[in-house]
Amino acid sequence: MSPALALLTLLLAAGPAAAGWPPALSLDAASAGDTMLHGVPVPSAVLPAEPLDACPKFRLFSESASYPDEAPAVKDVSPFPPAALPSFADDLDRAGLLEALGTNLAYWKIKPDSYRITVGKDSFSAPAMRAASARLLEIFSSGLTPAEERARLAAEFRAYRAVADDGSGNVVFTGYYEAEIPATRAPTAESRYPLNLRPADLVKTTPAMGVDFDYGRYVDGVMKRHLSSGEIYAGGLSGQGLEAAWSAHPAQIMLAQIQGSGVLRFPDGDLIKIGFDGANGHAFKSVQRLLMDCGEIPSMNFQDFIAYLSRQENGREERLVSLNPRYIFFRVKDRNARPQGAIGTPLVPGRSIAVDPKPVPYGLAVVMKTRRPVAQPGGGISFRDFTRMAATHDTGSAIRGPGRVDIFWGAGPVAELEASSMKASGELYLILPK
Template identity: 35%
Template sequence: MHGRVPGQQPGWQGLPRALAVLASLCLIAACGPLVPRIEQPEAPAPSTAREAGVYPGPAIRELRFAPDDARDALASFIESCPRLLRRTDASGLTTGEDWRPACTAAATWPVADAPRFFETWFEAARVGDGRSFVTGYFEPEIAGSRDRRPGFEVPVYGLPGDLVRAWPQSVPEAERTGNPPLGRFDESGNFIPYYTRAEIEDGALAGRGLEIAWVADPVEFFFLQVQGSGRLRTPEGEVIRIGYAGQNGRAYTGIGGVMRERGLIGDGPGQYAGSMQGIMQYIREHPAEGRALMRENESWVFFRVLTGDGPLGALEVPVRPGSSVAADPRFVPLGAPVYLTADRPELDGVWIAQDTGGAIKGPNRFDSFWGAGEDARRIAGGMSGRGTALLLLPKGTLARLGTR
């Protein structure tokens, strides 16, 4: 387990000048029409780390690597290395060979000297402004069954064969760049979006043999889908671990944000707590409204049964409590160390980017993993940290990128 423990007003000095400017504008308006203001279009959001801008961070020895944090991160980095060496880096920052010296050294590095490993082999870089937002996730455990039986009526679907990537006929050839969208072909052969959460809940996939398990509580299962993996405990005491297999291609909508906009959660009188626990309490106490809220998130996650150690992240290696984060691979090489400082001290230190998430989009957006059980649920459900993020890249990367 990781060593982290949870736990100017405007002045009046400019007023005379402001009045003079206002008087001048009034005179101009009296003499003739003002030149109309030209609206400048907003710059498109960066799609990779290179577009966001990569800048040198502080000297690596200025960073504090707590021994326990560094030890756990080193272990996770070693597990990531085989994938890191073979994986194409979508951020455009590194190649597999860039990581080979650090991975080779990591394999035999003394665990007791883990902080020096990161100081020796890496340099710090900032992507964009470096301002980070970090949430939390965990591995939930809910009641489930391998077979449908009374009290276990909510299906857990495996990945359907008709969920494919293709270009709709309405998209011109010149615009067909990147990955095609996910969807399905209808009876007429037209490519259309895949079924929504509501359609799936209403039986769009029933009777096709896609069920890999059944669960008792649709609300608990909704939050397990948000986490992306979890454990099903059967009445007989068996534990079935399930992991992310795919998603229906529909946009993810965080119902917490929707509820906050509507004044249902927050800090006001009569509101529910702005945490996973508060959201769940509202849904329990308002079942009809809660079901409608959950359906506003049209995204549906498909699962597969997992064997082996720990839930698997997008890097296909186990994610570890307190040392693994989910990140957007367009901005962070999956497998790379990330150094966080935040207004939540349990986030401070070095993590390894080993996972992705539907809501984890953009530079400096992370989701920290806290393990399984009630403590993990409590920490992850209330996690919302803001601070700074640094990528730890192999030494020499910044010079190659031309940033120093």
């Protein structure tokens, strides 16, 4: 019997009770021609072939620093005549809008007067933003008709619109929500993937450090990115007591990481809530986009994509998830806490949006015009046009450039279905002081 076949026979004989079974593929090599399966070198001859190896896009994915889920043509924002803002009868209740605008005002109240933002080629001071935020809150609290509200915006504010190189001006809107995933308090034969808390050596980088990543750690006095997702799943952080909980599926962990928050539900029905507490500094790479580009999967909503990954066998789920090197660390929150955005305040369902804060700063009121999915009683989805006021409260590693907007949907099965199905082009207008 060959050494490879003997090893495979030994692994199969160990059965599900063996620690770390079923094995997961790792990109670490023990020696030439070998692959590590949870610390055990296995000759590559006994491993299943990876279909992606034959895809030309896979090389581009592997060699690129990032691989976004969308690459829209939108490059910048530019002034737009406020009188030409779309007519709107806001499709959500007024209470959520007032809360979102109130969050904006609170955000600007704590900024020093010297603080400024840049939108397009123009600059705005914190005092001007405070006054504008207070005025917007007053306008939308006054019981005016939609036409009167639009007239006030046109008379008292400037507007900016995302502008595309192709002249379309359209942005890509997606949705996110507070995900709920099954978990265990301790590792088991199945639940062996950790949801990690923030490591003690993780540092939020600053421009003065001269690096192009958001988080890292000092290695021999040099700021470097932290361990990749693959290195973490291979045990790179084990022994530090960082595990908040354990999951049977790295795809479920990726779901919570992309959503930025989550509810971990234990077998006894108890739960804990987790929220964003830093990242490893690696750029986001969209595995879903890669599989679509390589023809492995059709276009599908994010909910179905997570289910697809979770069905992969022979360690392929871990390998696919690890192709995205970015890893999000969590903190445990109060069980009654609402998900928080990047500005540190609770997100408002339907009103808080995630943006790239470089071209689209935090604390802005915006007008969105696009299409949204609507859950149907029978479980299906329909789509309808809508126009809505919202506010920039959050960001995400996949949200880059002014041409990407992620709308926070809330929590629960309806939010999950609709947010996972939300992907539409549309228009985005920023409201700024004159």
